Amino acid sequence: MKSSVPRGKTVYAIGDIHGRSDMLDELLWRIKDDAGSLYDAKLIFLGDYVDRGPDSRGVLDRLISLGQDHEDAVFLKGNHEALLLDFLAEPEDLSHWVEWGGAETLESYGLSTVGKDWRTLAEEFCEAAPKSHLEFLNKLKLTHIEGDYLFVHAGVRPGAPLEDQTEEDLIWIRKRFHNAAPDSRPDYVVVHGHTPTDKPEDAGWRIGVDTGACYGGLLTAVALKDNSRRFLSVKDR
Numbered sequence: 001m002k003s004s005v006p007r008g009k010t011v012y013a014i015g016d017i018h019g020r021s022d023m024l025d026e027l028l029w030r031i032k033d034d035a036g037s038l039y040d041a042k043l044i045f046l047g048d049y050v051d052r053g054p055d056s057r058g059v060l061d062r063l064i065s066l067g068q069d070h071e072d073a074v075f076l077k078g079n080h081e082a083l084l085l086d087f088l089a090e091p092e093d094l095s096h097w098v099e100w101g102g103a104e105t106l107e108s109y110g111l112s113t114v115g116k117d118w119r120t121l122a123e124e125f126c127e128a129a130p131k132s133h134l135e136f137l138n139k140l141k142l143t144h145i146e147g148d149y150l151f152v153h154a155g156v157r158p159g160a161p162l163e164d165q166t167e168e169d170l171i172w173i174r175k176r177f178h179n180a181a182p183d184s185r186p187d188y189v190v191v192h193g194h195t196p197t198d199k200p201e202d203a204g205w206r207i208g209v210d211t212g213a214c215y216g217g218l219l220t221a222v223a224l225k226d227n228s229r230r231f232l233s234v235k236d237r
Contacts, residue, residue, distance in 0.1 A: 003148035015209035019053025047078025047153035051101025052214040077140035091118035150188035158184035
């Protein structure tokens with residue numbers, strides 16, 4: 001599928017970071033070198049900044065700082081950000097978040113899960129987390145469009161227009177989206193993360209850039225300029 005971003009703009013869409021601040025720093029250096037300057041790059045982050053990896057707090061610090069320096073940077077919501085926010089609102093009902101990588105997030109804020117009930121953990125997190133972190137999490141977008149590309153965390157529900165997509169569709173969908181018949185695919189090329197693969201995927205109508213950074217894999221960005229597509233990846237060390 002021949003698609004393009006607006007002329008004169010290079011877009012870098014970064015896949016799931018999952019607490020790997022070290023890999024994020026290295027990838028941003030790669031992007032800076034590739035673009036000449038981060039100020040010459042349009043940065044889009046596809047969600048899942050927290051959980052599983054060791055430094056969710058550090059990742060949010062870096063993204064918030066980056067957003068202050070680059071006002072047009074885009075930060076999308078992943079299912080793990082949704083789980084964290086849901087846990088803070090209903091800790092007893094969302095206790096499984098802790099088992100899905102939330103324990104590592106809590107630890108990055110200096111919190112231990114040992115001997116504490118879920119509500120106490122939620123209260124301690126709200127006390128330990130800087131106000132800027134909670135504000136950042138609550139302002140995340142679900143979608144972004146640049147030229148012929150739609151950026152989203154997980155994908156879209158086949159056959160449904162964008163305005164009818166639910167948050168659950170956009171941050172949780174997997175196989176139904178990946179296996180969409182040609183006549184039910186969106187008009188945009190979808191750039192997404194959420195489903196980890198050994199290497200980035202370019203299926204023509206969709207581009208997947210979750211390459212398992214938190215599992216010892218890669219952290220990947222797709223670089224889009226005019227009608228070209230390239231991948232930049234850094235390895236776990």
